[in-house]
Amino acid sequence: MKKLFMLMVVLLFAIGSLLAQKTITGTISDQSGETLVGANVLVKGSNVGTISEIDGSFSLEVPEAFSTIIISFTGYRTQEVDISSQTHIDIVLGEGELLDEIVVTSLGIKKESKKLGYAIDQIDGEEMTKARSDNVIGALQGKVTGVNITQTSGNLGGSTKIIIRGVTSLSGNNDPLFVIDGMPMNNDQISSASRISGTRDFGNGASVINPDDIESLSVLKGAAATALYGARAAAGAIIITTKRGKSSSDGSARVSINSSYRLDDLFVIPDYQQDFAQGLLSKYDSSQIGTDWGPRNVGQTVQNVPIIGGPGALRKIEDNGVKDFFNTGFTAINNFAISDGTEKMDYRVSFGALNQTGILPGAKLSRYNVSLNAGVSHSERLQSRFGIQFIKTDSEGTGAAGANDPNIIGLSSFSSTTDPAVYDPWIDEAGNQINTSTPTSNNPLWIRHENRNERDDSRVLANMSMTYSPIDKLGITGQIGYDFDQDNRLITNRKGTAQRINGDFRVDKINNIQVNTDILAKYEIDVSQDFDVFTLVGFNYNKRKRATERLVSTSLLVPELFAPGNTEQNVPARFFQEQVLFGGYGSVDVTYKDFWTLSFTGRQDWTSTLPKENRKYFYPSVSTAFVFTDALNISNTGILDYGKFRASYAEVGNDTGPYQLDFVFNPITTATGQYGLNVNFPFNGRLAFAKGQTVPPSDLKPERQKSFEVGVDLDFLDYRLGIDMTYFHTRNVDQILALPIPETTGFSFLRTNVGQVNTTGFEISLDATPLRMKNFIWTTAINFSKADTKVVELSEGVDRVLIASGFNSVQVVAEAGKGFELFAVPFLRDTVSGRPIINPNDGTRLAGEARTFGSVLPDFTMGFINNFSIGPVDISFTVDWKSGGIMKSSTVEALQVNGLVEETLQNREGTFIDVAGVLENADGTFRDNDIPVVSSQVFWGALNNSSVAEPYIFDASFVKLREVAINYTLPKSFLSKTFFKELSIGLEARNVALLYSKVPHIDPEASLFGSGRDGFGIERQNVPSTKSIGVNLRATF
């Protein structure tokens, strides 16, 4: 890889350019005479350009063939200037109209924003790489309205979840469709194992996209925007267009390098207490690491110091040593791209490398992207393009989450009196685990270094298209896309690992393939001077296939030999699924006098997953855009510059997963037991089959979603203030759900069309340039999004359905009359006073009946982006605010139950009375509690008795300083003496500060569930999240 890179660089320098060109110089100012810094100067018809300097001057090499330059600046009228007869020009830009904004809509069709009857957010690639997130979705945090993005943990390569306009589906169809260069790509997150037995999150499918390859990213939010994609984009779509090569003024290739180096550290450290030592019931115990109910730590001498053994003085280890145990992670993101183009062809080759080491000792990830995007204009009538991206991701030692897995290391695994340094070494020469606190516990460094968690993922995203124009204004495009993913995983527990004493391994080989073709014809008709008509018809074929081969083997004879012949037990398994969708679609856009557009779309889908009689379904949409400032000619008032009203209505149908229609008997490999204690078939030589647990549906229909959206886009004060507002309402009916039925019928679920979910929301985005002075520009943007999900009805007699299950009776449920709620066990309370009822036997609180506690989704989210341009220095920061939504934290639970954190210092010595509680009198009335709890340990330890989760449920609201980037661009005057065209250096930081949070000890954003589930609001021993800071260097030559 490195060699290839070097070769490319050498080659580049060798490319000379001898083409004739001339130099144009000039200055740019506004009508008041102020010079404008950072105005764009572009040679029309090329990608040659520059920006004006601090004094408003510019200098540009223009190839002979070109004769016009375009000068543009936000908030000013764009000017074109003829340069065929001059070499120096002074330009005065008039304030006013912006260039018509062009956005990428569904099927990659570019449209003028003013003609759209629905909201679209488009982000430039530039914005995505400002403070690079290693997951492309993460880079959107705070930057667009209507999205809710959750980075679930600090696990290397872990998934990031995106939801557009709230949850609308009970059946899990809440993930947007990702489309890259016209090809839908798989964004699934496939966990290995389950949360019950320890889960591994290897990221979501779209996380492999290289942000440096992104030209633009469009977020299509409403059903009208995604109507042509059909059902698969019912939850929105993210349309990514990758960068292409362009012709340059000097005829040479354009080479760009973008490198970031970053350090990652723990984002939130719990408020560990340091006053009391590890142990139980006020007695020191060297084996109780992670349980600090020992005696007051005054540096006393103990007979058996932790791990090392032998007498010694107790120490106080700052922050329980977590800063030492967790490493400083290191991330290097390097990208090298070369691009070029002529009138006939263009190409861009890009190499990206992401190399990371995680905060978890032993965690590593590398990802290499190689992409080629090229196009040829064979003639005026025929163009072809192809793009291919090869992405290789390798990771090892990434974290486990969930339960019942010895490999989980959380923030509660450390004690105030044990220095994690004493765990080193963790293995002796004979391969035995050493330096453990007890014979039945693991040395965390053994876990990190000896138990493997490896993934090797190869992804190919390829697309090819041909466009033929038999006559003017008619274009016929055939396009084929292929998404191939081979994901190989090996998870091992070395022989000698406590809880996996005989060693085991698990191999997963997951193969995902998606083929997508579209054939579409576009035709533009100028009916008259006033009417433009744009029509489109197309046909889509989509096939998705997933095959998984799995081997779970336990009890190794020879350590570290991961072959089935070396194990006493091998359980192989295979899974396969395949589904096909055909779609025919069309749209008509009629535009009157450029200010009023009416659009109709229709799509008919044929799916393989629904019963024959119902597998064909049609859905329409209509939308309109009305630029009333143009229509009424009121744009020159100096206050309101631009105003557009938009409205749309759309219906979307949706199919279901494959193989849900038949009654089947499944071959069974395991007889399951609690705690993962499974017995395997063949058992005593016998095979086993069992019926499925779901009653198949009798007449399954497609799901239907109906949505309505209205909004306005307004620009004021010479375009210095822009406001976009959208209100939407979505109604999802006939959801295809495996509805829980009484198990006493012999089955657990009935698959059927059921229920209604309404989602209503409001989005406001505000762009402003509060200050524009010589050498100083402040731009700001505020994105506000609110989406309320209401489960209007489920099925008769069904109050709630399970969306995702956590642990210890904690669940995310959809409850009729409410939304997605956290369902958990509260304290038993006196209904009158609301105070917890105390157990008269021991003074601890009693458990009540499980109930819902509130929505796990935020009330609203808000992003606040600011950018300051001070001469060549650019400073930007993004604040991300999530308000509302609750979460249950098992980490906080463990920290408190084990006496590790400061709040457990209260009443440490002696008995005390839980004064918040009441005692029940014989007559059913209540009195203040007077029964003492014997110790603080018993009090905290009893809070979660009988699966009570209430004390660990928190308001998950937060405000985070998400990104800070400072960038310095070297002046052109300086660069002119070098071969660089552009050079900038910067400082970038992500997850800089948690400005507000009500959740103690942890990052309120953490979630047990990866992006593959609609589980929000449950945290359990995740890999702690990280903050990062780094430097960035960008060069173009």
Next chain:
Amino acid sequence: MKNIKLYVLAIMMLTITSSCDEALDINTNPLVASSADPNVLLPYVMVQYSNRHTTELGTRTMDVSQHFSACFNSPRRGSTSIFLTGNTWGMYYTQVLGNLQLVEQDAEAAGASSNNINAIAKVFKALSYYELTSIWGKVPFTEALNGQEFSSPNFDDQQIILNGVVDILDQAITLIDAIPEAFVNVSTGDLLYGGDMALWRRFANSLKLRVLMLIRNKDTSVDSKILQTLGQPFIDDNSQATMLKYFDTPAESNSYNRLVEAFFGIGNETQGVYAPGEPLYELLFESGDPRGTVMIVDPNKDGSPGNGIFLPFGAGAGAVISNNVIRNDLPQILMLPAEISFYRAELALKGVTSEDPQAMYEQGLNQIISFWGGDIPGAQLGISSSAIDEYIGGLPSLSSLGTEGALTAVYEQLYLESFIRPILAWNTVRRTKIPVLSGPPGTTIPTILKRFNYPPDEVASNPNTPANLPTDAPMWFEN
């Protein structure tokens, strides 16, 4: 040239659009079956039943009857976790009964040649309902497993269920008696008896007596049925014991031990996950029962860690259940002959029969001590027959104890006999009230646990689920 490009486009379109309908007919999973043979369904039912039974009830509720400590999340203090209740409920209704229902329906459709299969399914169904009502009291029985007609099954009284179970067992016996000469071979699928229907008949009849004894506790009108049952062959020898065998391989080992190894380390004697309760320890050691030394290891004579203390995980000095019991190849025991002998002793003492209670008592003792002393498959420790004889000979005769004392002695033996079978042990203490058990420390209920709460999934999906009774509310069969 131009034409070639057009052809390319045209071919692309054609390949894509042709055979659209055929391409959609792919919605059949190639890795599953549309029908299944009882020889593959029964292994699933039996092993899934056994493993779930052991991991939920065995490792978590043997302390309710105070036999030995539970590992995690025991309900002994009165609170039944939703996982314990939900997993157990689901196992019985959907994994066991749901599949048995299909086996039974297929066998009925096939006619007399499948009588054996039909009977096996019915006996196992009877066992399941007996256990379900033992855990929850009222459960769906008459309306269960018929979702088309009863989408929200009603719950039946325990009396109805227990009598219904007896009827099912009668039907099974009738079917076995009517097996034609040519019948479907179920030797592969039948992991309990390898298709030996004479043994199934014995098991069915023994199970019937167990259920009738429970009913009799409340309703002595079943005495005639008991007498009828006593006239039929029982499991009357350890060689006929109903057991699911496990093996000393990780894939096929008993989960009592697998739990110890998975979470703690090798061997219960070292790890101390399961420690005997006081009643068990005292009954065995105070009388010098030779079972004590094969079931329990207590080199320092520390005794039980304490009634209901059940501090697990080798948390202190004290007796532990031996590796001779907690081992990979410990079979799941469903029925032993000693239980029948002790019932017969009890019935004789109560005057229902005229058998010799002393003979039955001694027969039962001989059977059960021989079982743990070597007849159990894979026994690592043995008890000599002379030691058994000596022990039994040294016990006071029943007649010397008076009627109450004699009954207590028999009940105590039933308690010991039910060792490592959570539901039988629980039923025994609830039925006989011997030994007298006091609530464990920290309990939230005044008695030992009497029942589970209904699982929230059933409560949520079935509006006919009755309100939960307090977990100390006695069962119908209790006095």
